[in-house]
Amino acid sequence: MRFSIIASLFALAASTAVAQYTNQSAPFELVLLSQNPTINGSKLIACHEGAGIEAACRGGSIATSGPGFSTFQFNTSIYSVPTNESAGVTGYLTYELRGFNFNESEPMVLSVDPVSNVALPIFSPSYFATEVAFDREGLMNIQGYVDDRTIPISTTMIYVAYYRWFVCSTYYSGYRYQALTWVLGEFPPENPSCVKVQVKRVFV
Numbered sequence: 001m002r003f004s005i006i007a008s009l010f011a012l013a014a015s016t017a018v019a020q021y022t023n024q025s026a027p028f029e030l031v032l033l034s035q036n037p038t039i040n041g042s043k044l045i046a047c048h049e050g051a052g053i054e055a056a057c058r059g060g061s062i063a064t065s066g067p068g069f070s071t072f073q074f075n076t077s078i079y080s081v082p083t084n085e086s087a088g089v090t091g092y093l094t095y096e097l098r099g100f101n102f103n104e105s106e107p108m109v110l111s112v113d114p115v116s117n118v119a120l121p122i123f124s125p126s127y128f129a130t131e132v133a134f135d136r137e138g139l140m141n142i143q144g145y146v147d148d149r150t151i152p153i154s155t156t157m158i159y160v161a162y163y164r165w166f167v168c169s170t171y172y173s174g175y176r177y178q179a180l181t182w183v184l185g186e187f188p189p190e191n192p193s194c195v196k197v198q199v200k201r202v203f204v
Contacts, residue, residue, distance in 0.1 A: 023075065027072070029204055031044075033199075034196065042059060043069055044199070045070045046095050049177075057178060074201075075094055076092075087135050092107040093121075107128075107129035117183055117189060119183075137200070140198075140199040144159060149186075164183045167180060168181045
């Protein structure tokens, strides 16, 4: 009984998080672009991080397709209007978790460790989600308009696109993976395993 109640709460949380973002794209794969030849061309796959929780781990080559490779979707709102046309409209990146008798669309949120500048994107049934966008080249970014590196703090009318994606060796809830991460701030990641990547959307 307790498990069913928790599962119902998870489902309600997820539906609430995506409730305003009902325009859903066709499924697509996420492909890594990197100067590192081992990583370049790899696809991201959903990997288990706990009950109803996934990270985006480095999988096989883009030349490989079919079962075993994850697809994602992009949810936007009818009110979504890009302030930066070239950077793209913002919305939620989602992954559809399929169970024995359910399908759950889970939004991505950055899980932040207060003692690290490397955040881990995870997919889970949650009230919270991190907005992302895809630019004209299909590259995933996160946008912002506040720059606190200046005194006084400066703001812009047009959102700035940031591409601070890395693939790193990660640890979350007892699981160790080579997964997609986001570096907080402009400085290099403090995790020495991190490799810079771009994340490209490729429709299937």
